[in-house]
Amino acid sequence: MPAISSTAPGKVILFGEHAVVYGQPAIAIPVTEVAAKAIITPDPAAAAGSIHITAPQINLDANFTDLPSIDPLVAAIRATLDVLGIAKPPAFRLRVTSTIPVAGGLGSGAAVSVAIIRSVSAFLGHPLPDVQVSALAFDVEKLHHGTPSGIDNTVITYGKAVYYIKDKRIEMIPIAKSFNLVVADTGISTPTKETVADVRRHWESDPEPYNKIFESIGKLAIAARAAIEQGNNENLGPLMNENHELLQKLDVSSPDLDKLVLAAREAGGWGAKLSGGGRGGNMIALAPRDRADEIKTALEFAGAKSAFITVVK
Ligand code: MEV
Numbered sequence: 001m002p003a004i005s006s007t008a009p010g011k012v013i014l015f016g017e018h019a020v021v022y023g024q025p026a027i028a029i030p031v032t033e034v035a036a037k038a039i040i041t042p043d044p045a046a047a048a049g050s051i052h053i054t055a056p057q058i059n060l061d062a063n064f065t066d067l068p069s070i071d072p073l074v075a076a077i078r079a080t081l082d083v084l085g086i087a088k089p090p091a092f093r094l095r096v097t098s099t100i101p102v103a104g105g106l107g108s109g110a111a112v113s114v115a116i117i118r119s120v121s122a123f124l125g126h127p128l129p130d131v132q133v134s135a136l137a138f139d140v141e142k143l144h145h146g147t148p149s150g151i152d153n154t155v156i157t158y159g160k161a162v163y164y165i166k167d168k169r170i171e172m173i174p175i176a177k178s179f180n181l182v183v184a185d186t187g188i189s190t191p192t193k194e195t196v197a198d199v200r201r202h203w204e205s206d207p208e209p210y211n212k213i214f215e216s217i218g219k220l221a222i223a224a225r226a227a228i229e230q231g232n233n234e235n236l237g238p239l240m241n242e243n244h245e246l247l248q249k250l251d252v253s254s255p256d257l258d259k260l261v262l263a264a265r266e267a268g269g270w271g272a273k274l275s276g277g278g279r280g281g282n283m284i285a286l287a288p289r290d291r292a293d294e295i296k297t298a299l300e301f302a303g304a305k306s307a308f309i310t311v312v313k
Contacts, residue, residue, distance in 0.1 A: 003041045004132045006118035010034040010106035011155045012183060012234075012275045012284050012310075015221040015243055016164075016289035017105075018199050018250055020149040022211070024218030027173065027225060031183065036098040036111035037121040046091035051077060055096040072109060072144050076116040079136045084126050090124060103189035103304075105276020109144055110152035113137040117234045133157050146193050147200065161312065163225050176231030178313035182264065182288040182295045186256040187305030188280030195252045195277040202251070210250070210262025217246050237286050244273035252278030260299055267291070267298035 009030040016026025043050060050063035053073055067074045073096060081089060096116065100108035114137045121128040122214070128136070137153035151164045161173040202211040220239045227235040244261055247253055253261075257274045264272040264285030272285040287295045292309045299307045 005039040008111040008114035010100040019214040019217035025221040038115035043091040049088035050091040069089035072176040080120040105281030179233040184307035192277030239273035263302035272306035
């Protein structure tokens with residue numbers, strides 16, 4: 001059996017994070033500038049069923065059976081074996097690498113799961129269709145996320161811009177006119193699980209004002225979809241700014257995120273907002289084509305740990 005490798009991109013949430021958990025629409029975009037990779041090599045010298053996992057970035061070098069079942073890498077392998085009905089696969093070694101910052105709002109967990117599920121199923125001769133890959137990655141997301149909406153595994157599996165409503169049919173958004181986003185990292189990692197749980201606590205103690213914020217965010221996603229489909233990209237800027245303000249009201253922004261958002265706007269961005277779970281992680285800025293480089297530099301100058309430009313098309 002030859003070695004098999006699969007990659008999965010990162011993602012940004014353009015509109016609607018957090019509100020999407022409560023049934024509102026959201027828009028997410030894959031970003032291929034960062035990616036997770038899973039490589040499988042057969043290990044014919046080892047006994048059938050033996051699986052060895054290495055993930056140098058998290059200092060993992062262990063046998064599958066020595067790791068806890070809730071470990072997300074183990075869970076992704078187990079879910080794939082179970083769905084294929086294979087109890088004892090031919091022995092293999094799995095190596096996982098990723099350029100997606102962990103707990104940075106760019107979908108690192110879902111991308112690792114998708115890459116693993118694809119490589120394991122392909123190695124076993126039964127590459128799974130996207131719908132199944134996404135469903136299995138969603139099951140793994142639930143382990144380390146609590147109550148995920150499913151948007152991360154969806155956009156990462158399909159690798160296309162999606163308009164997503166929880167438990168509804170997935171809709172891809174045609175991009176009428178390409179646009180530039182600058183993505184910048186505060187360098188602060190905050191697990192999405194924490195911010196999602198905090199928002200839920202607030203919502204449970206006083207649902208009414210939170211429901212209103214979620215609905216307002218949902219309306220922005222609806223307006224943004226129309227703008228994208230009509231090629232009115234500049235109109236997305238003010239919508240992003242409004243979305244950021246509503247996320248501030250949900251208390252998921254942070255001084256570092258707010259600083260970068262302001263810096264991007266001052267450097268000529270049409271709009272900017274945090275992206276993902278918040279309280280750290282990444283922000284995104286919508287950049288006029290001729291200003292993307294300057295905005296990236298301004299963000300680095302304002303303290304971003306790293307920044308890159310992605311073209312949404
Ligand atoms: C995470 O990328 C987006 C959140 O809305 C959580 C989720 O949808 O599962 C914060």
